[in-house]
Amino acid sequence: SQTIHQWPATLVQPVGSPLSLECTVEGTSNPNLYWYRQAAGRGLQLLFYSVGIGQISSEVPQNLSASRPQDRQFILSSKKLLLSDSGFYLCAWGPDRVNQPQHFGDGTRLSIL
Amino acid sequence: AQSVAQPEDQVNVAEGNPLTVKCTYSVSGNPYLFWYVQYPNRGLQFLLKYITGDNLVKGSYGFEAEFNKSQTSFHLKKPSALVSDSALYFCAVRDFGQGGKLIFGQGTELSVKP
Numbered sequence: 001s002q003t004i005h006q007w008p009a010t011l012v013q014p015v016g017s018p019l020s021l022e023c024t025v026e027g028t029s030n031p032n033l034y035w036y037r038q039a040a041g042r043g044l045q046l047l048f049y050s051v052g053i054g055q056i057s058s059e060v061p062q063n064l065s066a067s068r069p070q071d072r073q074f075i076l077s078s079k080k081l082l083l084s085d086s087g088f089y090l091c092a093w094g095p096d097r098v099n100q101p102q103h104f105g106d107g108t109r110l111s112i113l
Numbered sequence: 114a115q116s117v118a119q120p121e122d123q124v125n126v127a128e129g130n131p132l133t134v135k136c137t138y139s140v141s142g143n144p145y146l147f148w149y150v151q152y153p154n155r156g157l158q159f160l161l162k163y164i165t166g167d168n169l170v171k172g173s174y175g176f177e178a179e180f181n182k183s184q185t186s187f188h189l190k191k192p193s194a195l196v197s198d199s200a201l202y203f204c205a206v207r208d209f210g211q212g213g214k215l216i217f218g219q220g221t222e223l224s225v226k227p
Contacts, residue, residue: 104156
C-alpha cells in the first residue's frame with residue numbers, strides 16, 4: 001500500500017533563517033505531488049504541484065520554492081523565512097487519474113519567531 | 114472556473130442525532146467530488162468520492178454523501194453522530210486542468226456534543 005511521510009512534525013525557526021521541508025511517498029510511482037499551506041483557521045492554499053521529476057508549477061508568488069529531485073520526493077524550501085510563512089504545511093500525492101483522490105501527509109507545523 | 118462552497122463555518126449536533134454538512138459546487142461539465150476529514154494537527158483523510166453512478170455514495174466511518182445535480186450539491190451525511198466525529202470537514206472538486214488539482218471549500222467545523 002501507499003504511504004506518505006512528512007517531516008519534521010513541528011518546527012520553530014527565526015525570521016530570516018532558511019527552510020527545508022521534505023515529503024516522500026512509498027508504494028507508487030510517478031505520482032502527482034502537492035504542497036499546501038493551511039493558515040490559522042482552516043482554508044487550504046495550494047502552493048506548488050509537480051507532475052514529474054524536475055517539473056514544478058507554482059500557484060502563488062511567494063517566498064517559498066519547491067523541488068522534486070526524485071520521483072517520490074518533494075521538497076519545500078525558503079532562503080529567508082518571513083513571519084507570514086508561519087502555518088501548517090501539508091504534502092499530498094495523487095495518481096495521475098482524475099477519478100482518484102489525493103492522499104495527505106500529517107503535516108508540519110511551522111512557527112516563525 | 115470551478116468552485117466549491119461550504120456555507121456553514123460550524124455545525125453543532127447532539128450525539129446520536131443525524132448530521133449534515135453542506136457543500137455546493139460550480140463546474141463546467143460533470144463534477145468529480147470528494148469529502149475529506151481533518152482532525153487537529155493531522156493531515157486530511159479521504160472519506161468518499163462521487164464520480165458517476167449512484168447519487169448516494171457510501172464512505173468511511175459510516176459517512177455517506179448525496180449528489181444532487183439539479184441543486185449542484187454534495188452534502189455529507191451520517192445517520193447517527195458520534196462525539197469522535199468532531200473535526201474539520203472539507204468538500205473538494207477536481208480541476209480538470211493539468212496536475213490533477215483539487216479545489217477545496219473553506220471547511221466546516223463539526224462539533225458533536227454528548
